[in-house]
Amino acid sequence: MPHIPVIWQTALLLSASNVFMTFAWYAHLRNLDDKPWWIAALVSWGIALFEYLLQVPANRIGYQELSLGQLKILQEVITLMVFIPFAVFYMRQPLKLDYFWAALCILGAVYFIFRSP
Template sequence: MQTIAARLTPVLLLICSNVFMTFAWYGHLKFKDRPLWLVVLASWGVALFEYCLAVPANRFGSGLYSAAQLKAMQEVITLIVFAIFAVTYLGQRVTINQVLGFALISAGAFFVFRAPIP
């Protein structure tokens, strides 16, 4: 039986890695006046930290979760982190259509964690 800490470690690492990756992918949108090459380099620098968290998350998690479960978990975490980022950092609203779309994607993740259908 796995400990709670062992089950949570990959989740927490994926949350942290997604925060970095969200900033790497979308943080530059507040700096549209900067040259593209500069924001690409800055994004690569931020993404390096994301990889330093995502790779261990998947390595540690692979002993407890299947690759499909890790991917599904990562996608749901990405949606949650992105929604919070869009509101708090970019100042954008989350619309009902976005909530419904994210919920449908999350429903897909739910089925990945279920036992196979006979």
């Protein structure tokens, strides 16, 4: 089996974990809007368990080569990359130019966090 670089292992695990977390945080707004909040919370906690089963190893792997700040900014980039398709395709929200501006701001954060060791 070929060696997968640490940053790719981390990014892939964080991407998968973020899909679960995005659904845990927001899918109840569409699917459980007629249920009491505590049912939505229990369902969300159940979904979030899978997020943590991926996120914890992702951060432990990533911390071997990335700083804490780099891990956090990587997570934020992935969050936006997962959230936009989720919002547009699953929640049926309009695609806004503000997502582009937000991505540019995060790109600036990536530059500053990753520019020097």
